[in-house]
Amino acid sequence: MQEKEIKFLEDSFKKYYFDHFDLIHVPERTSEREFGFQKFNSGMIRHISLKDNKELHLLLMQNIPSDVYCSNAYYSFPNLPMNEKDWKEADLIFDIDAKDLHLDCRPNHSVTKCNECNQVSTSHDHCSQCNSIKIETKSLPCKNCIEASKKEVFKLSNILIDDLAVDKNNIQVYFSGNEGFHVYVYNSQLQELGSRERSDLVDYIMFRGAIPETFGMKKLKPNRSLFPEFEEKGWRGRFSKEIFSSKSKRSKIISELISNGYSNFNKKLQDISTKIGSQIDPNVTMDIHRIFRLPGSLNSKSGLTKIYCQDLQKFDPYTESSFLNENTVEIKANCPIEFKLKSKKFGPFSDEIATVPTFAAVYMICKNLATIS
Numbered sequence: 001m002q003e004k005e006i007k008f009l010e011d012s013f014k015k016y017y018f019d020h021f022d023l024i025h026v027p028e029r030t031s032e033r034e035f036g037f038q039k040f041n042s043g044m045i046r047h048i049s050l051k052d053n054k055e056l057h058l059l060l061m062q063n064i065p066s067d068v069y070c071s072n073a074y075y076s077f078p079n080l081p082m083n084e085k086d087w088k089e090a091d092l093i094f095d096i097d098a099k100d101l102h103l104d105c106r107p108n109h110s111v112t113k114c115n116e117c118n119q120v121s122t123s124h125d126h127c128s129q130c131n132s133i134k135i136e137t138k139s140l141p142c143k144n145c146i147e148a149s150k151k152e153v154f155k156l157s158n159i160l161i162d163d164l165a166v167d168k169n170n171i172q173v174y175f176s177g178n179e180g181f182h183v184y185v186y187n188s189q190l191q192e193l194g195s196r197e198r199s200d201l202v203d204y205i206m207f208r209g210a211i212p213e214t215f216g217m218k219k220l221k222p223n224r225s226l227f228p229e230f231e232e233k234g235w236r237g238r239f240s241k242e243i244f245s246s247k248s249k250r251s252k253i254i255s256e257l258i259s260n261g262y263s264n265f266n267k268k269l270q271d272i273s274t275k276i277g278s279q280i281d282p283n284v285t286m287d288i289h290r291i292f293r294l295p296g297s298l299n300s301k302s303g304l305t306k307i308y309c310q311d312l313q314k315f316d317p318y319t320e321s322s323f324l325n326e327n328t329v330e331i332k333a334n335c336p337i338e339f340k341l342k343s344k345k346f347g348p349f350s351d352e353i354a355t356v357p358t359f360a361a362v363y364m365i366c367k368n369l370a371t372i373s
Contacts, residue, residue: 004372005365006040010064012324012362013298016305017060020323023305024060024296026053027070028186032088034078036291037065040300046291049079066300069291072184082289089191092198093292094205095284096152097180098145110139111336113368120334120351120369138367140339141179149180150312156183156278159205163234164190175317177299177306182292198286207235207277210269215239217265222258224251238276243268303362319343324359331361335369 001009017024027033036046037059046069050056060068071078072093076086099106112135113120114127121128127135153173160166172184193201203209212218215236216227228236230247243257244250257265284290293299293306304321318341326342333349333356340346346360353373356364364370 001041001365001368002371008329008372009040009066009300009303009362009365012303012358013066014061014064016298016324017057017064020296020305021053021057021060023307023323024056024294025308026056027295029074032074032076032078034071034073034075034085034291035059035294036069037063038067038300039063040066042066047079047081066298068294068297070294071289071291073288073290087288090288092185092188092190092193092201093284093290094156094183094185094278095176095180095281096149096156096183096279097176097281098141098149099139099179100281101145101148101152101279103145103148105142105144106139109142109145109337109339110137111369112137120336122336136368138369139179140335140337140367145179146317150315152279153181153183153312155276156205156280159278160185163204164188166190173309173312174295175304175307175309175315175321177293177297177304177321178301181309181312182306195286195288198288199282202280202282202285205278205280206282207273210235210273212262212265212269215265215269216254217257217262219262222262224254224258227254227257235276239269239272242272242276301366303359303366322359324357324362326357326359328355329358329361330355330373331364331370332373333364333370335364335367339363 031049031051034046035048035050036044038044050059073090074088076088078085107124110124111120111122112124114130114132115134115136116132117127117130119127119129126133157171160171161168166185166188170186170188174182176182228240230240230244230250231237232240244253295306295308297306299306303324304317305323307321309315322342331354333354334351335347335349338345338347341360341363346356361370
């Protein structure tokens with residue numbers, strides 16, 4: 001990114017942090033957490049300890065970061081190197097991202113930028129101009145991506161509440177500022193779980209490693225009475241509702257499952273795992289030393305805000321998380337697909353000069369699809 005684009009982004013981000021500091025969620029037990037930040041075209045600076053809102057505000061205004069982070073973990077000494085911090089416990093956080101859902105719509109709203117000649121196109125395997133395969137994919141997520149991500153959040157919440165006895169009031173959902181959602185679990189019995197235990201938890205939530213015997217199917221002499229009932233709780237109940245769909249069909253379908261054999265049953269388990277399990281990023285949840293984007297801060301991949309979802313069902317990120325101003329700016333845009341922000345449509349642009357609001361200019365520059373003219 002060139003100097004004039006960096007200055008424009010820094011000016012826009014600084015104004016946001018000055019005008020909207022009230023949106024930034026300073027977490028509880030602030031002094032026990034590790035903070036970190038990045039600047040545009042620069043590396044990560046972490047192992048920072050903050051005491052309160054004032055120190056955070058000062059950090060934002062003095063450094064104008066591209067991204068701000070905070071640990072889910074609580075430490076005795078958050079400003080020391082990792083092996084000296086003295087880890088106490090950590091909030092449980094899940095990351096659900098549209099890019100991991102392998103949706104059919106994704107190619108329709110993704111473009112590639114060639115690292116050799118900078119050509120931007122909708123070709124997904126090579127540069128349409130110089131045929132180079134050194135290309136970078138940029139996605140401008142659509143409504144379908146967001147709705148699919150929401151479904152995974154709802155599945156996750158149900159598992160946490162129904163199976164793991166998490167109080168729904170201790171679950172908070174945030175739009176990540178780009179392509180998905182972060183789900184936080186506070187003040188639960190799961191706080192003290194280490195990385196290995198969280199790995200087991202991830203397997204459970206994603207319905208990974210399920211074996212046929214758990215659901216009544218045996219290699220030799222299957223017993224109909226061992227198959228799950230429709231009203232059962234946990235995974236047996238979810239399996240039953242997914243496979244049988246209704247009580248009346250249960251007996252007939254059990255006969256078909258037994259007839260088809262053990263290996264086919266095992267394959268069916270794998271096939272339904274993404275339907276009844278929640279598709280979370282396993283590495284995020286397992287990492288007990290990770291620092292996460294700070295709620296209320298801007299995401300440098302989009303210029304959108306990581307924001308709390310009061311009503312997830314109705315939440316529209318491209319309206320409710322876009323807080324940058326509407327002052328117009330002239331850019332050179334090379335964005336071959338249309339996108340929508342704040343109920344306004346932009347593009348497609350074919351390497352042309354355009355005058356757009358700041359929030360749209362920042363979005364395209366962050367996606368590396370525009371420059372200041």
